[in-house]
Amino acid sequence: MSILEVRDLTVTFPGGIQAVRGVSYEVERGEVLGIVGESGSGKSVTSLAVMGLLPTNAVVSGSVKLHGRELLGMKEDEQIKVRGKTISMIFQDPLSAFTPVYTIGDQIAEAVRVHQSVGKDKAAKRAVELLDLVGIPNPGLRAKAFPHEFSGGMRQRAMIAMAIANDPDLLICDEPTTALDVTIQAQVLEVLKTAQQETGAGIVMITHDLGVIAGMADRVVVMYAGRPVEQGPVDDIYYRPRMPYTMGLLASIPRIDGEEGPLVPIDGNPPSPASLPPGCPFAPRCPMKVDMCDDEEPPLTPFGSGRHVACIRSHEIEHKGLTGADVFPVPVIPPNEVVRVPRAERPTVLELDAMTKHYPLLKGAIVKRRVGTVYAVDGISFDIAQGETLALVGESGCGKTTTLQQIMQLQPPEGGRVVVLGKDSATLDKAGRKSLRGDLQIVFQDPMAALDPRMPVGDIIAEPLRAHGEKDVRAKVEELLVLVGLAAEHAERYPQQFSGGQRQRIGIARALALEPKLLVLDEPVSALDVSIQAGVINLLDELKSRLGLSYLFVAHDLAVVRHLADRVAVMYLGKIAEIGTVENVYDRPAHPYTQALLSAIPLPDPEMERTRKRILLEGDLPSPADPPSGCRFRTRCPKFAVLSEAEQRRCVDEEPSVARLANVVDHGAACHYAEEVEVITASDNQEEE
């Protein structure tokens, strides 16, 4: 018997905005149901409606039955008894989910005491048990800590502890790992699996990350424009998608085990819930669209055993055995001529030589005295040749952003050298700096924040041109808009009239206005939805080969990096752990950190996710104010743990430098005991080739 049964759930917000339009699903005991969809597809609203947490002006209809009891229209005080006891929820942002003024232990104990009549000390004891269960070290001590003293990963674990405090029958997880780094994400997902085994609860897992779903879910619901468009067992959805949207979504994900080259983009943007197209909501973006698609919205019809598809051509897809790559046109991007020249003969556009940046830790109100140093970037070196993309990857707090700022500021660094296009930043005067800025431009992460909301797009793109003394900018602006795939008449609109992907294109157009030679990309696609992401990545790839650009690409998403980069540098705690060509680093990682990082990334492939062995890292990133002696990674290193004592001594005493590995040209690792290990097994399509 199913725990939760949702039937024809619809949610309408004032103004006739239909956020959810007829969602039906059920969750069995011990089952994990994955709900995937892009932002605005209504996946979060669905779960909030189930929890009864929507604002009062939202109109909810349909039926939500928990153990056969109707939840919709239940009185508030009855709902409270259900919430947190039978159903509990894990939110995306673990920081705002805790009250900052109470200790973690008190908050978990409170959750216990609300629904169970137990004494105070008993509840506190239970809180410690729960923290132990989710793998918090020293739970007795940590229970007395406040939320801000926990790291992001620990907070999310505590959140899970709180959610399972009353042994719920159903856990709703709304993007539980989106805000976390990959190695931490792997830890948290592991905890979630433990929690499920412990409680036997059903889980509704809402996420946009198809990799996470592949590893966790038994069944999947794919949502688009407020409706499920395909649902069924996880293997069917991933290996035999029968709805063009699902096919496109799966094909558009950059894969860590994939090959280089263009990704499959889905054109256009998801429709706004206020103005849906007449027929199938996906029809305007669908390459398989026929006239009949506009007539009416296809219902979700049963298709084979246990699955449902909402597409009038699904049988045709089944019959012909089409895949995403067959249906969606993949752009062909010719390589640039520069790349044919061997790397050593190409000019170097950016060179960093032992660059350091330390921030002082100050204390005292009037007279500030230095009490410590944050070693944000501690001596990193790399270079970028013309026409090349170097990716700087690492988790948050590793010093990527500081490195990037140091380069962009064009000021003399604290230590070491920064050489841009042959010019040392230490010797630049004001005029030289300004003219160099034209050759060095940046694309920011957040397309919402990177464009001034009070300027029309035309002025935004013209700003760098005017700053560098160009008078007649109109024609150039139009040319740039067309170059990034927008229309010339978009120049008169304001940024808020564009979607995320379009705004990122505007940001790229602005960066290209001065015809730079080196473009710094600061996580340019991490804020975008998967289907949009592919289009932007392809655009960047195409611009690079058309304009002969070089990229410094800063990212935490290693899968995207594999598609865009030629070389990759992995950073850990202000130092470079491993550097080399993408093939070398991804296929034969030598540094234990790179190995762990690569193995932590979930693959959108259920079969492989089930059989894969993860290298799980212990604990969190050490504070950069107090890095471990010797090798900075040794406190979390799985290799260090198995070394003999004499070998360990070397890791503690001696700091490893990036050493070139034997018998490869371009591959170096900063590890005393570097050893190449294959972490990602080649995917099927690679084997075929």
Added chain:
Amino acid sequence: MRSKVVLRRLLRNKQARYGSIALIVLVALAYLGPFVGPYDWTDKDFLAFLSPPGGDHWWGTTTIGQDMYAVTLRGMQKSILIGLLVALISTGLAAIVGAFAGYFGGWVDKTLMWGVDLLLVLPSFLIIAIISPRLREGASWLWFVALLAAFSWMITSRVVRSMTLSLREREYVQAAVYMGIPRWKIIFRHIVPNLSSLLIIDATLNVSGAIIGEAALSFFGFGIQPPDVSLGTLIAEGSRNATGYPWLFAFPAGLLVLLVLSVNMIGDGLRDALDPGSNS
């Protein structure tokens, strides 16, 4: 478009609608009213001292035979002008000082904020009271405006400074830095326009503040100097005979209240329209 949304919200707001209608009527009265009336504000009717409202003199006459209608409107003109100028200057100053202090930080910030703190602890009423009567020549009322403005911008500039601190970290501001745009230009192009909702609200509320400030100072004889008149000086004169000859007091005081009320209503409406979070 944002400006259209704001305008629509503003028009839907009852307070703001009545406030603006009232203000338009009052401004029209102040500037067009004198053409309708039979007397000029400098005229003295020696046949009618202290005559009550009605007939020839609509709002009555003063002790020296001035037509109350003409004089009050003249006073209101001055008050409106002073209110607008003071608001403009003080909000502009607040925006510039706050934005520069917040954006540049370091010693610029320290110096400017030190100046702000200093002005905040000075007794402004006393200082204006001492200085203003000494500026008798020519356009002394302009000096008065400058003095009023100089003591009314500090709190806003602190708010602007703290908002600038967060705007400074925005990516579009950084993008401008990396484009090689001079820093003062970034302040005027990216920082100040993005503070405009705060500044518009602040300027509106400053208008009423300045009108009241002017009236208060003039009431004690420290503001507008005779022969010029403002609502403040009129109220001061009228208040002496308020019980016996109420029209001397009632007309300027009533108009002052109406003026300030309407401006405040617009200000509140603007705040609700620009910042939906604030209407509770």
